[in-house]
Amino acid sequence: MFLKVGELAKRSGLTVRTLHHYDAVGLLTPSARADNGYRLYDRHDVARLHLILALRGFGLSLTEIGACLDQPDIPLTSIVERQIATLDQQIEQAARLRDHLKRLRGTLMDGEEPELADWLTTLELMTMYEKYFSRDELARLPVYRNGPEAEAGWDNLVEQVRALMESGTPPEHEKARELAIRWMTMLVRDTNGDPRLAAKLNHMHENEPSLQAHIGISLALRDYVLRAFSETKMLTYEKYLSPGEIRFMRANYGKRAMEWPQLMADVRDAIDEGITPDSPQGAELARRWLDLFRSYAGDDPGTQLKFRKALENEPDLMIGTWADEALLTFVRQAMSRVVQLN
Template sequence: MLLKVGDLARRCGLTVRTLHHYDAIGLLAPSARSEAGYRLYDRDDIARLHQIQALRRFGLSLADIGAVLARPDSSLASIVQQQIGMLDTQIEQAMDLRSRLSRLQDQLRRGDEPELAEWLTTLERMTMYDKYFSQDELARLPLYQGGKTAETEWRGLVDEVRALMARGIAPQSDEAQEVSKRWMAMVERDTDRDPRLLAKLNAMHLNEPSVQAQTGITPELMAFVLQANAESKLRIYAKYLSPEEFAFMREHYGKHTYEWPELIGALREHMEQGSAPDTPAVQQLALRWLSFFRSYAGDNPETHAKIRLAHEKEPELMAGSLIDATLLGFVKDAMAHLKPR
């Protein structure tokens, strides 16, 4: 049985454009073509598409998926096993909540005064995640899937930061910068390096006082971590910029900290959907990227060249940014199509 591209797109919930993009980048090439030149997909193609979609749900980029599928040990059976493991985690979480509710129900039936604190906290937090994330996003969010282990690790790191703040340690200190680097590494791990998930996590923490109370991640604590992280980057930039250039950067660096993940995520979405760099939507995002960059780099091309040199020689500048080489290439292509203003 052979399926035309339109039929396959409808059956699997993708767009024809997405399947065309998968073909163009060599991720999923149709096994045959009709006499009229239409793409035709067979059973093996559909099995490969299952692997691609499963890996996408795990949060992998298309480039990473291609690398995984190219490995000799990659198989549909192993990927299905990973899907089963992800579902097992979701079932375990649901069963845990069910057990809590059952205990509450038994207490209420006996006329006992229930201890609601832990149960309400669990229920509130799960409801809060549902408010900001779709079920598909929650399935791809390692922080949510990590359960109590992830919570314990984050609680320990939050306590470290709070201790630094209580001691009056400045964000510019080596100690604060070291903690901020570990913080950013955990952010990358627990969002699976997906800026779209990070943007939603940031929104949840900034907008929900109950989440701040549960996690201890207050706006003040987050500002301390972000400032310490910025200081670690500024320390590197200082080696490449003149005193005047560096003074301007220090004054304005971090101005769009909370806006970057949303912008990076929007560009990644277009890139993965196969949008061309010169489409109007991508061009608007490229202009926004350029505006964010110039907000701390200024408008001098010589300064821009120094910053590019710093990025070439200092890989640490990209640590925690959620920007990879593929996305950066897409942005550069988009900027190359910008019309002079």
């Protein structure tokens, strides 16, 4: 059975012009043509169109789709499974919005006047995440996937930290340090332990004042938590350092703290892409890591060894970070290679 271009356009919801364009760029060439030159599409063409539209829905450009389709044995099953996962996510989002609207309806039926701004903010936040994360990333981001449940888990903690900060409690205080550890542990959990998601979440938070206002986490509050969290690390390192080394560490430890998530994200990407620690890319990542490490550990090899001993002996130093064993192993091997080359 063959479909003419007009029939395929109608059934697929595309325009004839779009199908002509797909033919022109080599994405979807019809299997046959009628005597009058009309394009005729068979079952295999329709299956290929399904792939094109699925990949386009995942955010790929036409050039990227073409490169993907040029590969032999395209796994149609995995593409369909990915579509199902995407639709499941969209259904979850729609269900959350439906719940919001039902509560709004209940408020109206009770004769109360709801705050329209609250609903506009909710809608804004739903689209805001999509500006910074791909659909696959959103499906792996618990803080987004769990919606109001995740927000509710943070509300009490944010209020406790804000109360400490506004009361003038220094971030070095024991209570601030305890809350900072809880904060960072929850953040690792709600970014699925993935530094790439954490780096993007940081970027979105810094660039979206409306998000800061909605979740109640100003940049000042975030920095307060980071200082308190840094204090927990420095107190542990101090057990291994001399007074002079401690002074240098304390003067520099938090200055470049926000660079770590992105660097760990880049290392994680390298691992997933099959880049080896002894490659030029691995060496560059190792140099960036060493540069950050030296910013607070200094250039003395003896001092640096003390920091590494602390990391070996103090497992709590890894709490609230995105560094797992695979990531650290890659970095160690890459650093060894850099040292050999130097």
